Structure formats: C-alpha cells, structure tokens
Amino acid sequence: MALEPVDIDRCLVDPATYESTILRIYTKRNERGMGFHEVSDGVTYFDAATDRKALSRAIASSIADGTYRPQPVDLWFLETNGKRRTAHMPGFVDHIVGSALFKLLSTNARCYGLPGVYSYLPGLTNVGAMRAFAAYIRAHRQRVGPAGGPLYVLQSDFEKYGDNLPVGQDAALWRILREVASLGTDSGEISSVAWDLITILVRPVVRGEDGTEFTRLNGVAMGTPLVPVLGNLAVVPMDRAISAIDGVFYARYNDDFIIAHSDLAAIHEADTRVDALVAELGVKRKLSKELRTALSGRGRPCTVDPAYRGRDRIDCLGMSVTSAGTVMLGAHRLRRFVARIAARIDGSVPTLSQMPVRERAHHLVAATNVMLDVTSPFAVAGLSALLDATTDRGSLKDLDYRIARKIAQAATGIPGVRGFRQLPPEVLYREMGLVSLVALRNAR
Template sequence: MVEPVDVERCLRDPKTYEDMILRIFTTRRQRGLAFAEADHGVTYFDTVTGRRSLSQAIARSIAEGRYQPQPVGLWFLETKGKRRAAHMPSFTDHVVGAALYQLLTRNARCYGLPGVYSYLPGVTNVSAMRALAAFVRDHRQRVGPHGPPLYVLQSDFEKYGDTLPIGPHAPLWPLVRTVAGLGTPGGEVSPTTWNLITALARPVIEDEDGALFTRLCGLTMGTPIVPVLSNLAVSQMDRAILDFDGIFYARYNDDFVLAHPDLDAIQAADARIDSLMSDIGVKRKITKECRTALSGSGMPCVTDAAYRGGNRIDCLGLSVSHAGTVTVGPHRLRRFMNRIATRIDGAAASLEDLTVHQRAEYLVATTNVMLDLTSSFAVPGLAPLLETTTDRGVLKDLDFRIARKIVQAATRQPGVRGFRQVRPRMLYEHMGLTSLVCTRNRQP
C-alpha cells in the first residue's frame, strides 16, 4: 500500500532534485537532445554532470524560503486546426515542479482518486477499458447473452484545461492543500511551502510582449504540476458517482464513462453530475455525449430514446464489445490496415514480370516482415493491436483483409475474385502467411 510522504521534508532534500534532473536528462537523451540548451546556455548534459551541486542549491534556497519561481514563457501550439496555449518554465522551475508533481501524485493516491486512470503510475487508458470490459462480462454472466442491456453514458468537459477555475478562491485549492499536508506531522504544510506550491501551480505568465499576468481560469499547460491538478479538480464528482451501488465509473482526464444495468440508477447519476457542475466550475460538453444501450441485438432503449442501441462502446481509442472483449478503436484499425495496404501496393509495383504465384510469394514474405514484432520494419501499431485486442473476431477480419489485399495485388483483380487463383489455404499453409489470430494466441 502506498504511504503519503512529507512534502516539506522532501522539498528540502537534495536527493529529490538529483533524481529528477537525472530523469529529465534521460528523457532528453532518448530524444537526441542531450546537448540541447536547457536554460541560458546550459545544456542538459551540463545539468546532469553538475546535478549534485545544483540539487543542493535548490534544496537550500527552498529550506531558507528564498526560492522564487520565474515567470513562464507563453507560446501557442497549433494542432488539427486548434490553437492551444502552452507554457515554458525555466529549467530549475521545471525540476522543482516535476518533483512536486511526483510528491503530490503519491499523496493524492493515498487520499483517493476513485475511478481515475489518467497520469498515474501503472494505469493507462487501456486499464480503464479493460475494467469496463470486465464489468460488461460480469453483467453478461448474470443476465445471459440475450439478457437486458447495459446502459452506458460517455461524456467529457467543455474545454476542461482552459476553463477550470484556478483563482485564489477556486474550489480546487482546499483539496490540493489537504493532499499536500497528508504526510506532514501536523497534517498541514507551512505557509512558505504552500506559497511555493501555488506559485508553481498558478505561475506568473510572460507573453511575447513582456506583459505579466496570472490566470484566473485555465491550467498552465506545459508545466509539470498540471496533471495532478486535473486529476484532483473534479474528485467531488468522482466520489459522488461511485456512491451509487453497482455502478461502473472511469475517468481519464476530462473524458469519463459510466455504466449500470439499471436505467433509473444511471439517470440518477447523470442528474447528480449536472447538480455538481456549478460547484466544481466546469461544464459538460453536450455535443460529445453518447448514451448507449449495450447489447448483442443493438436495440435502443424503449423507455428513454436518448439511449440508442449499440453492440460496442468506442472510448479512449479502444472498443469494448457487448460480450466484454477489447480491441483498438475503428480509426486505429483503419490506419493499421491502410499502412499495410500501402506497403503491399509499393512492393507489387516492382513485381510486374513475375507470375501470379511468384508475386503472391514475394508479397507474403513482405507482409510477414510487417507482421513480425521483432522486426525493425514491423508496421506501426502492431504491438498495441496484439497487446490490447482480446476480440478474435477483429483479428480474423484483419487476417482476411490482409490476405485479400495480397491476392488483389498479385492477381490484379478487384474484390475477392483473385481467391480463385490464389486460395487462402495456399497463402497460409504453402506460402507461410502470418496470421494475427495465431500470433495473438501464442502470446501469454
């Protein structure tokens, strides 16, 4: 069991920062940035070679109450048509903030983060969907394969990171203060330590014109402490949802999913969430909400039209079927298959002078390299696909589509007509085409 740590004592310990500097350097080195500038002409290599003296200086200044975080730089990141604000702290602030993130996360786990799967050691989005799949399987065992549906609600928050209240009187701060004081002898951190925490969590921002300001709403994305704040900010909602007996709940940052076999119970939980939004200071994103009556028949709910019929739940990049099996999401399956098809087409272009069977043999050999986990030329996405997928039907479908693509490229015939010349049995038994189903079955 994880025990809380004394945040004040750890912040005054040079070993805390020495470990963090080494971890930051290791990450940068893996990205080929070992000799990139960390801050004011100092490289990351310089910081790791002088980490002992730097750590002692940081710890001493914090112990004496002299440490003052510097304003963070503001810049904008444009991805997928969206423009997001990002922030760049100084290297020492990054080290202290990252260390504080580790300490607060440990204490937050002791305090309790029920249903939360984001930014925590040992859990991921895959963990959340596997938990949902287990809940679905338990439901199916109780009611049978043709029993009543499981009601599932998927939702998230409207611009969670940009609108979360972080002003001096925001509801987030009492919770952060409680978490920070869990491991201290008196149960509360000193005013000096608390001021340091708030200065790193809500830093002064310097824009490109040199103007200084502090946010009242919106997390300072890019600073190390943000993940633990986003995990704690709606913990009141997390606990309120799990007060309902027999409910499943999982949240990954701003995305959350609920499931319950009783329609009245999930409707009550839905109303409870709405009643808490104003207290927390966030809003639900209505346009992205999805309500599903999950069953093998895919029939909608007859008493609540909002719960549309479905035989799978797509959430957090994965899919959970009505039987409780897991696979990667449809968009990831399409991307995986498109990559294989593109490589097969590229290889087929150089095989014009060969016979149909010779072309098929070469394409099978090429495809086997793509489907070899140990190969440097394995198609991207293969390892996550095999690791997360328990739905053998999905893997069988991929096997068929890969075989069909090979035959189409070898025979230059559309659809499945090429199987008249090159049969599936010939591909697998005589030419040795790798099967994703067999590969998955051999894994533990």
C-alpha cells in the first residue's frame, strides 16, 4: 500500500495523535526502569500513561484554542569518551507534542522523498544500508566478473552536522521543512498556527544553567524529539542530486554518506554536485575523514586517480562489506563480542580449577553454548545482531576459532594456540558439542 501524507493541521488537534505517543514514551522509560520517575510534581510516567486519554484531550484542546505555549528547554552537558556535548531537556508535554510531530513529519518526509536516506525511518537501519550496498557490489561483480574493474567508493560526512546546521530565518532547512509539513493539507499550505508551533519546537528557547534564555542561529537542539527528522531533511537537495546520477549507489545515515560507481567520472561528477550544494545548505564536508577507495578482490589502487587507494573491503556505519558483496559487523564490534564471551569464560575458571582438563573443557563448552543460544536469557549481548547482519561466513569461522582458542586456553592454562595441542578444535566441536556460529547462521 502506497504511503499517504498526513494533514498535520488536523492531526495536531486530534487527541488520538497523542495517546499512542504517551504510551510509547512510557514504554521506553519503563524498559529503562524509569516508569515511576516523576515528569512533574507528583506525576509519574506511569500516571501519564494510565490517564493518557485525558492528557491527550487537554493537549489537543490547548493547541486548538491557541493557549498551548512550548516552554524553554534546559541546557545541560553530556560527557562521553572524553568529549563534552550539549544536550537539551524539554518539558514532558513539549516532549509529547514534539514526538508526535516527529512521527507526522517523518511520514510526510517519506512521501516527499528521501532518496538514499536510511536514518531514523521505520524499517530502515544502518544494516539495511550496508545490505543494499552489498547487493550493488554483487551486481557489479556479476556484470564484470571476478577479475573485472573495481568499484570506486567515496565515504564522507559533515563537519559537526548538528552543531553547525543553520536554523536562522534564512536557512535552507525552513523551505524544505515547510514543503514537507504542507503535504496532506487541503489547501496545500500548512496553517500559520501549526507552522509557528513547528518552528518553536525546531528552534526552542534555550535556558542555560544560570537562567539565561536564548535561541540559536546555528545548531539543532540535541535531545529534543524533532532533531532526527531535521537531520534527514537538511541536505535532501544533495541526496537528490547524487541519486540522479545514472547507475550510482548512494546511502546516507544522518551525517555519514557513501557513494559508489564503476565509472570514476561519475564519482567525480558526484563530488562536483556535493561541492556545489553544501555551502547553500549550510553544511561542510569533513575532508579529514573522507575515504576514497578502489574496491576489488585484488585491492589494487586506482592508476588514474591515486586518491582512490586499493582495498578489498569497505568499513562503514559499524559494518564491513567485502569486495565479494558479503556483510559482517565492524572489527571493533567483533572484538567486543569476543571479549564478552572471554570475560564470562574467565569468570568460570576459578570454580573449575580442581577438575581434570577435559572435564573442565566440558563445563566451559556447556557454559559457552548457553551464551550462544539466542533463546536463552543468558545469551551474550549482540548475538542476534551478529547472526542477523552477517553474511560473510569467513568472519564467523574466525569467531568460532577465537572462541575455541579461548576455551582451550582457559581449560589447559596454556596461553596462545598451544592449548590446542591438548584440546584441538575438532575435539571441542565434534566430541564436546561446542556450538558453531557458522552453523547457527546457516540454520537461520
């Protein structure tokens, strides 16, 4: 069924718009153990969800009669990995209205057209983007053969996308956002009341720690509900310009984007189109992080443009895609997965120290099999994602080897691969029944 745009004017005064949003907010908070945290004096998320019909009617009524006024958002700072990032905390009712608007605007944005965009949309993920890229690679290989020419790949992103995005009165974002918001209305133009509400939620009044209030000319209010849809819409003209190149592959996830083509001239054309648009859109390419690759099984660099270095895989969006068109998780995610298993194995070793080596190995194999059982509540974190995303059996075979090596090390007390002298992989898998990730993936 084709997606139809929604009338945002009508939806904003319909209580049903907010009921599902309130329930969704409560569900997310409850999953984090915050279901009974207060949203205002004496009122919890649970109370709001229980009385969501009355709250929804009150919100819809206040918007209909023009008495609804969004409150300033509180500015705070988030420390992650040594970086200090700004964040904004809206009031609970403003969070409800903003979240409802995010859903409405996202629906209209999909009708408006988001070519190549995979971020913050139902059913679209970073994994989906990389699967599409893998399919593009396989189609190329089928055309040219395993020894044929390379694919030329350009990976780039934007410099501080959220912090630098213009939101002043003349910003290009407003024209795009207004066109999206107007889809579905009877008149073809969103009402001034609804548009004013959207603009103040996109660019809210910010209240600093000292009580000072201001509005931004650059930078979206990170932490408020409409930020994801703004990231999707801000460079749509660039998305369209690149996607219009015949035979190109293009995918964007918020500020990260990847372009691929078998013809180097087409990539150069894409480069030109990006450079022609970024200034008027108010964004800037992060040249220090750009990667240009001549992708092939032989990994040879481009002889025409030395900027395109030879590689046999592309790492992007937390995934790795090979020149054969297979997909696996990125190396850092694979290391983290193995580290979780290794930590649990190490935790089991002290309780088994008095057992013979083979008996100790039997217990470690049994414990590992529980970790590799997706139906078990004790399955290792990331197992389902690994099996769902990975089509590269070679990477799974390598993980099987590393897990078996860890068990052999823990059971024998011998570091490195020398533990395999007493407990070869064949013994662990065939005699003791160690679960294989390759077999699990083949069974899905």
